[in-house]
Amino acid sequence: MKKIFLFAAGVLSFAIASAEVVKLDLTTATNLDGDAIVYEANHTTVSYYNDLQNVMDSTYSADPSFANIMANEGTFLFDHLPTGQNYGGTSWEGFTVSKMAVDSANQFACVAKGGVAGEGTPFLVGYYSEYASWSLLDYSPCHVTFADEYYPVSVQICQNSLTMINLKEGLGNARAFTADDELVLKIYAIDEEGYNDEDKEPVVYKLAEGTTFNDGWVKIDLRPLGKTLGLNFEMTSTDQSYGFANTALYFAMDELVLQTTNPVATFENEAGGINLTAAESNWQGADAPVAGTTYAWKSGDFTFLTYATSWGGYSATTVTNETANTSTGYTEAYRSISGGAYEGDNFAVIYVDNYNPDTVSFEARVVKGFYINNTAYAVNSMCNGDGFARKFGEDDWFKLTITGLKNKEAGNSVEFYLAQNGEYVADWTYVDLTGLGEIDAVVFSMSSTDNGESGMNTPAYFALDNFGAACPADYVEPARVAFPSEETAISNTNTEVKALKVIRDGQVLIIRDGKAINVLGVEL
Numbered sequence: 001m002k003k004i005f006l007f008a009a010g011v012l013s014f015a016i017a018s019a020e021v022v023k024l025d026l027t028t029a030t031n032l033d034g035d036a037i038v039y040e041a042n043h044t045t046v047s048y049y050n051d052l053q054n055v056m057d058s059t060y061s062a063d064p065s066f067a068n069i070m071a072n073e074g075t076f077l078f079d080h081l082p083t084g085q086n087y088g089g090t091s092w093e094g095f096t097v098s099k100m101a102v103d104s105a106n107q108f109a110c111v112a113k114g115g116v117a118g119e120g121t122p123f124l125v126g127y128y129s130e131y132a133s134w135s136l137l138d139y140s141p142c143h144v145t146f147a148d149e150y151y152p153v154s155v156q157i158c159q160n161s162l163t164m165i166n167l168k169e170g171l172g173n174a175r176a177f178t179a180d181d182e183l184v185l186k187i188y189a190i191d192e193e194g195y196n197d198e199d200k201e202p203v204v205y206k207l208a209e210g211t212t213f214n215d216g217w218v219k220i221d222l223r224p225l226g227k228t229l230g231l232n233f234e235m236t237s238t239d240q241s242y243g244f245a246n247t248a249l250y251f252a253m254d255e256l257v258l259q260t261t262n263p264v265a266t267f268e269n270e271a272g273g274i275n276l277t278a279a280e281s282n283w284q285g286a287d288a289p290v291a292g293t294t295y296a297w298k299s300g301d302f303t304f305l306t307y308a309t310s311w312g313g314y315s316a317t318t319v320t321n322e323t324a325n326t327s328t329g330y331t332e333a334y335r336s337i338s339g340g341a342y343e344g345d346n347f348a349v350i351y352v353d354n355y356n357p358d359t360v361s362f363e364a365r366v367v368k369g370f371y372i373n374n375t376a377y378a379v380n381s382m383c384n385g386d387g388f389a390r391k392f393g394e395d396d397w398f399k400l401t402i403t404g405l406k407n408k409e410a411g412n413s414v415e416f417y418l419a420q421n422g423e424y425v426a427d428w429t430y431v432d433l434t435g436l437g438e439i440d441a442v443v444f445s446m447s448s449t450d451n452g453e454s455g456m457n458t459p460a461y462f463a464l465d466n467f468g469a470a471c472p473a474d475y476v477e478p479a480r481v482a483f484p485s486e487e488t489a490i491s492n493t494n495t496e497v498k499a500l501k502v503i504r505d506g507q508v509l510i511i512r513d514g515k516a517i518n519v520l521g522v523e524l
Contacts, residue, residue: 020263022075022150024256026115026122029097031058031065037097037122054120055108059096068145069095069124076256078124079143093129093141095253097122102161105171109161110252116156116217125160128235128249139195140188142233149229150258151301152222157185159207159214160250166239167208167247174239174246181238183208185251187220189228196232200225200271207235207251217254221344223300224270263368265299265467267319267346272298274319276346282320282334302467303361304348315353317360321345327376329386333461335376342371342428342465349375352446352460360467361441364406370467371428372400374418378459379426382419383484389450389457392483394422396449398458403443404436410443412436418462423480430471 029037040052040059052059058066062082069078079094098108101120108125115123126142159167166174167183177183187203188196196202203222207214225231237247269275274283274297295306304317318334325339326332334349341347352358382398385391392398398419404411414433418425436442448458 020260021153022072022258022260024076024254025072026097026124026254028073029069029071029122031063032068032070033065034070035065037069039097039099052108054099054101055125056097059092059108069097075147075258077145077147079141079145081141093127095124095126095142095144098125099123103164105162105165107160107162107248107250110158111161111164111214112158112216112252115254123158124253126233126251126253128233128251130244130249140232140234142235143190143194143230144233144256145190145194145230146228146258148260149227150260151227152189152225152231153257153259154219154222154255155187155253155257156217156219156255157205157207157214158217158252158254160248160252163207163248163250164213164215167213171248172246173241174248177208177211177213177239179210181208181210182206182236183238183247184236186234186236187222187225188232188234189225190230190232192229194230194232197228200228201269202234219255223264223266224268226271261301261363261365263300263365263468263470265302265304265348266344267299267341267348267465268344269346270299274299276319276321280322280324282318282322282349299348300468301362305359307353315351316358318349318351319346320349321347325376327380329380330377330459333375333377333459336373336428336463337376337379337425338373338427342373344465347373347463347465348467349461349463350444352444352462358444359405359441360443364438364440366438367433367436367442367468368470369430369432369434370469371465372416372418372425372431373428373463373465374425375459375461375463378418378461379424381459382424386459388452389459392419392424392450397421398424398448399446400462401445401447402431402433402436403445404433404439405441405443406437406439408441411439419483423482426481427478428465429477430475432471 038057039054040057060082066080069080070076071078080096081093082091096108099114099120099122100106100109101113102109103111103113107127110123113119115121128140128142163183165171167177170176183206185205185207187205189200191197201224203220203225205220235245235249235251237245237249239246267273276283296303297306298304306317307315320334321341322335323340324335325337327335333351336347350358378398381389382392396419397417400416400418401413402416403413412435414431414435416431433442446456446460446462448456450457
């Protein structure tokens with residue numbers, strides 16, 4: 001059985017498709033006829049089922065104009081499904097709008113006593129009826145359709161007050177949660193028919209895990225879902241009877257944010273991208289074609305390239321989730337010097353081999369910027385030298401150049417020094433690319449003061465994350481770290497440097513826990 005949409009296609013034309021970012025605005029929410037939401041003013045006594053004070057007055061109405069709640073001039077259409085008779089009135093599933101400023105055992109209240117904007121401000125109440133989902137053949141009644149394909153960015157979720165009473169104390173058939181219980185909200189991208197998109201994993205948020213409960217608004221990252229026509233919300237509880245939840249399956253929602261384009265490549269597992277299946281691992285093009293060919297993949301709206309070289313290695317972009325911040329050489333090349341990603345689990349490492357152009361391509365736009373970091377491999381080489389490169393001195397530098405392209409024509413460039421004036425980048429640092437103007441690709445190149453007959457000796461690696469991100473208003477650039485004046489051998493067996501080998505006055509010493517010992521273990 002497929003869902004029958006109760007709105008005309010013409011409604012969708014009201015959407016402002018040209019907006020780059022669309023944030024749900026419930027203060028202007030309407031029904032399908034464009035009539036503003038009216039809130040019930042009576043029923044002042046709090047009751048389990050029927051208190052409608054400050055709730056959409058058509059919550060229990062079978063009026064077809066309220067089959068959907070429309071927001072942002074039709075960009076959002078939330079299903080509101082009145083179904084049959086229940087407890088003396090028409091029951092409902094899906095979504096309704098509330099601005100209750102109480103936290104009591106009421107299905108229309110949330111523990112925050114209002115939306116994200118504060119107490120008494122409007123928010124959505126979602127009721128996931130498993131019976132309705134079953135009767136609709138797994139079509140979620142908690143369904144929102146977009147006017148066009150958008151990239152979901154985030155949504156704010158809060159615990160429903162009636163559900164919270166279920167979790168803490170039990171109520172009706174529901175029992176209080178124990179250490180082994182979970183209340184889970186799953187958010188799915190939808191396919192063209194409105195069902196869960198089976199090619200994409202849902203975003204999962206636990207409203208309750210054991211006896212730890214959501215107790216306020218929490219922002220959930222929806223970017224892994226990618227471009228979609230809408231979302232389905234489903235809930236499950238470990239407190240069940242006959243296969244159905246005893247827990248009241250309600251949640252509160254606000255500030256759903258969409259983007260017309262996806263300006264940030266986060267390198268997290270997503271459709272069309274590189275999906276890492278194990279912790280502390282990296283992807284080096286294992287699914288790429290044969291040697292000498294290219295593998296193209298996407299993160300966000302950006303296309304990255306990985307090359308399978310003729311000598312059996314890989315160049316250009318690799319995705320990694322390794323968290324160690326040490327390296328003994330090129331076999332441990334995919335680690336950032338600060339350990340892990342700027343945000344999330346995954347980040348990218350680019351190897352610029354000077355034989356294949358290291359290009360990122362996308363639809364023409366002004367790219368805001370990205371976060372960059374040194375790799376542990378490059379830092380170890382610059383600090384100590386290696387079989388190819390020498391140790392850096394005060395006057396050495398290591399530089400990344402980002403050149404903007406438009407229609408394959410090179411334009412402006414941005415230069416960023418990963419090492420300069422005796423210091424190196426040791427934490428994720430923002431690089432502003434807006435000076436490149438409107439472009440449809442960037443190409444990376446690297447240079448250094450340490451060069452030989454075959455070109456640059458310094459390892460041509462750098463780490464990047466959140467490509468395309470805007471610079472936060474409160475951003476403070478992290479301090480750089482001075483190169484050690486003595487040789488530093490960094491072990492790859494620890495995520496922190498716990499022992500340093502130094503050469504002082506011709507003698508080999510070990511510095512451990514702030515104390516110097518010689519190679520025989522005698523403290524000096």
